[in-house]
Amino acid sequence: MEKLPLVLDLTGTFVFALSGALAGVKRALDLFGVLVLSFAAANSGGIARDLLIGAVPPGAVDDWRYLGVSLFAGIITFYFSSLIVRMSNSVLLFDAAGLALFAVTGSSKALAHGLNPVMAIVLGMVTGIGGGMVRDVLLAEIPTVLRAELYAVAALAAAAIVVVGHMLQLPVAPVTAVALISCFSLRVMAIRHGWRLPVAKIRDQHDSGIAKEDSKDAERS
Amino acid sequence: MEKLPLVLDLTGTFVFALSGALAGVKRALDLFGVLVLSFAAANSGGIARDLLIGAVPPGAVDDWRYLGVSLFAGIITFYFSSLIVRMSNSVLLFDAAGLALFAVTGSSKALAHGLNPVMAIVLGMVTGIGGGMVRDVLLAEIPTVLRAELYAVAALAAAAIVVVGHMLQLPVAPVTAVALISCFSLRVMAIRHGWRLPVAKIRDQHDSGIAKEDSKDAERS
Amino acid sequence: MEKLPLVLDLTGTFVFALSGALAGVKRALDLFGVLVLSFAAANSGGIARDLLIGAVPPGAVDDWRYLGVSLFAGIITFYFSSLIVRMSNSVLLFDAAGLALFAVTGSSKALAHGLNPVMAIVLGMVTGIGGGMVRDVLLAEIPTVLRAELYAVAALAAAAIVVVGHMLQLPVAPVTAVALISCFSLRVMAIRHGWRLPVAKIRDQHDSGIAKEDSKDAERS
Numbered sequence: 001m002e003k004l005p006l007v008l009d010l011t012g013t014f015v016f017a018l019s020g021a022l023a024g025v026k027r028a029l030d031l032f033g034v035l036v037l038s039f040a041a042a043n044s045g046g047i048a049r050d051l052l053i054g055a056v057p058p059g060a061v062d063d064w065r066y067l068g069v070s071l072f073a074g075i076i077t078f079y080f081s082s083l084i085v086r087m088s089n090s091v092l093l094f095d096a097a098g099l100a101l102f103a104v105t106g107s108s109k110a111l112a113h114g115l116n117p118v119m120a121i122v123l124g125m126v127t128g129i130g131g132g133m134v135r136d137v138l139l140a141e142i143p144t145v146l147r148a149e150l151y152a153v154a155a156l157a158a159a160a161i162v163v164v165g166h167m168l169q170l171p172v173a174p175v176t177a178v179a180l181i182s183c184f185s186l187r188v189m190a191i192r193h194g195w196r197l198p199v200a201k202i203r204d205q206h207d208s209g210i211a212k213e214d215s216k217d218a219e220r221s
Numbered sequence: 222m223e224k225l226p227l228v229l230d231l232t233g234t235f236v237f238a239l240s241g242a243l244a245g246v247k248r249a250l251d252l253f254g255v256l257v258l259s260f261a262a263a264n265s266g267g268i269a270r271d272l273l274i275g276a277v278p279p280g281a282v283d284d285w286r287y288l289g290v291s292l293f294a295g296i297i298t299f300y301f302s303s304l305i306v307r308m309s310n311s312v313l314l315f316d317a318a319g320l321a322l323f324a325v326t327g328s329s330k331a332l333a334h335g336l337n338p339v340m341a342i343v344l345g346m347v348t349g350i351g352g353g354m355v356r357d358v359l360l361a362e363i364p365t366v367l368r369a370e371l372y373a374v375a376a377l378a379a380a381a382i383v384v385v386g387h388m389l390q391l392p393v394a395p396v397t398a399v400a401l402i403s404c405f406s407l408r409v410m411a412i413r414h415g416w417r418l419p420v421a422k423i424r425d426q427h428d429s430g431i432a433k434e435d436s437k438d439a440e441r442s
Numbered sequence: 443m444e445k446l447p448l449v450l451d452l453t454g455t456f457v458f459a460l461s462g463a464l465a466g467v468k469r470a471l472d473l474f475g476v477l478v479l480s481f482a483a484a485n486s487g488g489i490a491r492d493l494l495i496g497a498v499p500p501g502a503v504d505d506w507r508y509l510g511v512s513l514f515a516g517i518i519t520f521y522f523s524s525l526i527v528r529m530s531n532s533v534l535l536f537d538a539a540g541l542a543l544f545a546v547t548g549s550s551k552a553l554a555h556g557l558n559p560v561m562a563i564v565l566g567m568v569t570g571i572g573g574g575m576v577r578d579v580l581l582a583e584i585p586t587v588l589r590a591e592l593y594a595v596a597a598l599a600a601a602a603i604v605v606v607g608h609m610l611q612l613p614v615a616p617v618t619a620v621a622l623i624s625c626f627s628l629r630v631m632a633i634r635h636g637w638r639l640p641v642a643k644i645r646d647q648h649d650s651g652i653a654k655e656d657s658k659d660a661e662r663s
Contacts, residue, residue: 024588030639032595033588047494052268054277056496057557064560115278118285133359138575140584142361146245146254153253197251273489275498336499339506354580363582367466367475374474418472 009105010069012098017042017070018091020135021077022084027139031078037135038074039067045130049106049123053113092191099151100158100183103128104176107159108166117163124159125152150190150197158183230326231290233319234281238263238291239312241356242298243305248360252299258356259295260288266351270327270344274334313412320372321379321404324349325397328380329387338384345380346373371411371418379404451547452511454540459484459515460526460533462577466516467523469581479577480516481509487572491548491565495555534633541593542600542625545570546618549601550608559605566601567594592632592639600625 020041024034043060050058060066077084084091106127110120129152133143145151158179165175189195241262245255264281271279281287298305305312327348331341350373354364366372379400386396410416462483466476485502492500502508519526526533548569552562571594575585587593600621607617631637 027584028641029584029588030590030641032639033585036588036594051272051493052278052282057494057555057561061494061557061561061565064558067560067564113278115282116285118288119278119282122288123282137358137361137579138585138588140361140579140582142248142250143254143359146250146257146359148251152257197253199249199251272493273499273503334499336503337506339509340499340503343509344503358579358582361582363469363471364475364580367471367478367580369472373478418474420470420472 005105008101010065011094012101013042013066013069014073015091015094015098016102016131017073018077018084019095020131021074022081022088022091023135023139024074025077025081034078035071035074037138038077039070040138041131041135042066042070042073043131044134045102045127045132046106048130049110049127052123052126053110053115055109055113093188096154096184096187096191097180099128099155099187100180102131103155103158103183104162104179107162111163111166117167120163121156121159124162125155128152128155128158148196150186150195153197154183154187154190157186226326229322231286232315233322234263234287234290235294236312236315236319237323237352238294239298239305240316241352242295243302243309243312244356244360245295246298246302255299256292256295258359259298260291261359262352262356263287263291263294264352265355266323266348266353267327269351270331270348273344273347274331274336276330276334314409317375317405317408317412318401320349320376320408321401323352324376324379324404325383325400328383332384332387338388341384342377342380345383346376349373349376349379369417371407371416374418375404375408375411378407447547450543452507453536454543455484455508455511456515457533457536457540458544458573459512460519461537462573463516463519464523464526464530464533465577465581467519473520476520477513477516479580480519481512482580483573483577484508484512484515485573486576487544487569487574488548490572491552491569494565494568495552495557497551497555535630538596538626538629538633539622541570541597541629542622545597545600545625546604546621549604553605553608559609562605563598563601566604567597570594570597570600590638592628592637595639596625596629596632599628 017038020037020039021034023041024037029037043066046060046066047058050056050060103124107120107124109127110123111117115123129145132145132151136143136145161179161182162175165172165179238259241258241260242255244262245258250258264287267281267287268279271277271281324345328341328345330348331344332338336344350366353366353372357364357366382400382403383396386393386400459480462479462481463476465483466479471479485500485508488502488508489500492498492502545566549562549566551569552565553559557565571587574587578585578587603621603624604617607614607621
């Protein structure tokens, strides 16, 4: 019973590390750069969560298996990148599974450290999306989660189900199952149907005003 | 007396969240991306300060009101962006007020956690400017505070007044008032008169040398 | 005996601060921006290490001398940038020395805080390369350490020697000397001979597949 979460957690780490390594291979990073992206994409979310709740050293720093799994995924991707590219549909499915899992374990750990329910949900989401954000920042890009379809919302849903279940003192196992399935299905359906959140529209007649604001905005930092 | 700082702190959070959300709307982020930028711009400075002084979980993670105010500002900006753009002069004034306030509360909190005076001043400044820096990094831009007119200096002034007042054991209320007013006026005058810090000039005859150095510098990382 | 490490540590800080300030001068940042880059390049690695092992406040925040040395290096670079550019070969040598030193002190501190050997090596490397990574992220660039020749590997070598020596309970002084010399020589020889890690090659026939994957990958964040 104790072993299952760790196995799932390391599975999520592995898949997220694949996505980080792939992004590095595409930018022609060297082997070390690819391995850094593997580790960062797989573990930054959990490290951020642990720093924010005061669980130091973070799990990914204290337990070398997270590093081991991340490096393993990075090395596979580096030497067999065309294989990983060909399997990219499966990678997306695994990624959705990893997201679900990280959101569930992240919000549970935040609750266990005494955070209030609202912030436990937020930290569950951060655990799920943080790795991808750091990966993109290291590549000098705007994190895709800030523009992509319902990625973060799926993580939020899973974290919210865990936290509400905890508050209602429902049994853990079925709540976890419902959370995992909700996040996974929501994410897969968002990919399949191209579901997205709305994007703000700034009307044309204001464009010059916005350009002016842009230079003014540069003054605030 | 206890309530006033929290009200001011949340006001600063609200205004900084507006600036983050506006930046997100301009890059056509989706609703979630805009909300992330709201929260990051408003709370990253305080979170960084709290992590560095060991106050975990950070206030912005422990108290859901910071999240609530940030999301509220983000949603307003998302749906009424042209209104916010039209009010941008007022936003800049509020932003100057937020900067003053964050610098004061940031340096006070650092002193209360036993930091030495010099670093308490630095952490006051970090509280004021950190949010804007994270906002810009997430947008893959060089933080404007590294190039803008006297933004960070105004925060430094407020933090220094707080710390010197503390060392001289002056009464807190008037010192706080002087610090807030100094930062706010310095910032507003810098905007109005375009005051800036000097920028290094590399003389022309060295340009080729610099280009060479550029490639060498790439080796150090 | 106690004084020597601090002197060496501050020397490393000084040289790393030079590299950060130079990068800022080249992007025409103002004086404040240059000083921020000085401090960030010199201290981010150590701060990250200290946050991750739970040593708060981090040394660079608790002891104002790290700030002082960083600002001193930044001001020199700002006002005498052409001098620093002309000395860039020496700067690279000092940088190699700083890298060696930070890797050694970083892994020692991680061991002293009870981290397991594998992660102590990783944190030694992080101490050495973290500053340069933050410097590049602030400049909206992909960190050069992810693409440069054997920079991180040299840091890893030094950290590994320290940790293995600790596990075998060898005397500290000679182990430290061997670690410093190995990292320094490896780094200098990598610069001189252009040694690099391999870069992944994605074969041509897969290019269209990769382009497709690129858009799919954008969905994972």
